[in-house]
Amino acid sequence: MSDKKVKVAQVGDLEEGQMKSFEVGDGNKILLSKIQGAFYATGATCPHYGAPLERGVLSGERIVCPWHHACFNAKSGDLEEPPARDSLASFEVKIEGDDIYVMIPEEFKGSRTPDMVSYDPGSENRSFVIIGAGAAGSMAAQTLREDGFKGQVIMLTHEDRMPYDRPNLSKDYLQGDAKEEWMPIRDDDFYNKYGIEVLRKKHVTGIDIKNREVSVASGDSIKYDRLLITTGGEPRKLDIPGADLQNVFTLRSYDDCDRIIAAAENASKVVVIGASFIGMETAFSLTKRKLKVTVAAPEKTPFSHVFAAEVGELFRKKHEDIGVQFRLGESVTEIEGDGKVKAVVLESGDRIEADMVIMGVGVKPSSEFLKGLELESDGSLKVDEYFNVTEDVFAAGDIASFPYWYNGDIIRIEHWRTAEQQGRYAAHNMLDKDKPFRSIPFFWTAQVGLQFRHVGYVRDWEDVIVKGDVSKGSFLLFYVKNNRVQAASGIKYDKEIDAVEELMRRDRMPSADELKDGSIDLLELVRK
Template structure:
């Protein structure tokens, strides 16, 4: 606690209007001031996720959304409402005197855990989480936050407790993030809240009828409720020699560590797949000094997701850094006796390679499930509470969850984390439906592209700003006569506003948007 409880006037009572944010100083401390429903609130000014400047975010009612990765907080108590932040924000006292707003510092902590229940040894109920990714990590905390006091067991094939997986293709791979940054929580945290994380545990069978889980070790675990968040298994190249050395994927902390050491040696790397993970890997390995060639089936990277214009722009960013592209091409075979030495394309081109990184997407890891009907892609279908069947739930990469026009499955960190948090609350008895608009981000050569919504095809694109000429732009994607998604560069508030409007069912018509809608102003309308 701050010993002298510093207090200072920060503004006049009419200086801010509802929905407005301002950063002020109280003594030597920066404070975020927010106004909603005629009331002032004071909070820690940086997001507890990656320290994003919250003053550049957006306030919708009492929901404060971070501009960088769309973590969300309640300004009334600082509680974290949405992933990817794990912790909430400290708050400070506010009072009004003689039309002046005073803030009194009450804490010097940078972040606070949401209130959670302690485990109770007399509660014999057992909840099992299969998987330790974002969904599993947030689910365990959601269970305690929802009041569950029984036993929580997290089973993971990994040798690691939950860690910051998105960083594996970015700063961590580049050697800019130390090992101590990667764990989501300390060992003490999991011990204090009775969350038993069992690493190196391969689940071979889960029978929801018997509520029984079998492990490769031969051990059997029974449960009262279970959550499937087993994530995805990287796709492999068809016909690839399984014994050929020098073929890697980028899915885990171990993968990132291995690639980082190889990348420092100035290797020749061929990346097969022009996916987000593939190009983030290309960016990071290039920064380590490797020579990079990217092979992709698409004629333009991200053309089906972001549109060809933005795809060309992103390709240009990478080419300026020395990354070479071979697009619209298939791999005929990988050459090498025991170890990779070249990749041969379908047009006969030979690309020398010391190692190959596969960026071909993932397939849901569900082969251990018994008596559960799988979707064509291997995922599982849930209801709007992410329930699969009696006592069994699913979240993250494997979950097909209902939306207004069918079902969708999203493979992104924020989605997995928020699904985990919601389903954890539900399993604890809070019964909260999952109704969050998808959001993801990608770092492409130091430029953060934010994407909100979900479009399975692009009928048309409305641009605000020219991606080929402007340093900041917004693209809105039309599918079946509706705005289904949006992507932006340096348009953080607009992306947040679109997401909030989508969530509230208040997206304007396409005609209104074409006429130049001002997103932030629209968001603040009653």
């Protein structure tokens, strides 16, 4: 098949450091980028969830998605940062006079599977074992193959499922808007093609560091040359009377979500304990199933420990507008019922009738099986900037406490994209690439019509710089400590949030004083 030569623009249509999408026929689009005077063409939509990439930012050679911050190389289309798993297709560009042409194949595809190798024991006899098949583990397995590792790659998961899109559980899947076939991260053919073994229903019971073995509940042991621990977290449950009653749930796994959906069919009133991300998303999703929802939590406002109070108040108001009730500033002391939930009791003595209860009170690292490794006080594993725990053992994701290069703190983050980023870096370093972790955390939530983005990490901020109006749901907040922007969050400022992440990653973020001055154009600065 011969490529079709399509005129898309003229050389004066793009400024340096700019990208634009152009139609190339049959409804297809390419993204044209101008970098150091040269033009490059890639697919125009993010392979993760279809975001239009021209609404993101071009930072040097890096394209940043406006929705969930997947990153791609603008010259090659190669995947650089998750949550996308595929790369962008790239297309040949020709300049004739002032006209720009792009060579379009007859069968147009805007994305592609990254270049990867498969299992070849004849050329590599080492075995890399990954405990856990969530965000970090599945991303690490793919990255090992991208990096050219041809040895054995084994993922162990206690679930009876292939890796799936966990963030969707509390969102579209719980609402009933996501089909079951949308949930797997990859189809089975992918794992078969690239020789990635996913061993399901494998409950790991221990690790023998000296003999490099992983033990599972069946009594079997699996040898490894290098090990990556990505077991993530497990939901906390309140230690209160009635916590073990029927129809008391936590939401972490696919099976958890299916049980909640089944119970919701015969329920009318639900109490969500906790005003965290998972609690608030769950509350919203259950309103879509026509349930009467009450959120009960000890904090005064939702998200109060991680965001400015005005943000929590905005979400609370939007939830109340659709009928969600709140009992904040009070702890739940008991769940009443006769085998099955009937009510939740608050410390004031007030009772809230319920026939379902969802506990969204946080997670703890899933690390009880780790007898031979030293754990932090919260049960996590402390890693270095390469995600190394000890000789030939690595850890990534929710289970890992890591040095955050941007502020020097040792932190642990329970976000999907961060876990994927860490799994990718851990895989690089399992292959001795010596790549220190220099990414910036990013989190998103979608609920009650709000698309909220947060980049960076900070606790105990000293000041908040506000652009826009939080109460109207259109704002950009900068969280400041020691005159340095540590994090930013916003709604309807997706492009600016992209720019902040890149400026932080490149250590070029303006100071708080410069931002207060109002003369800084973040979008212009990130292009330089």
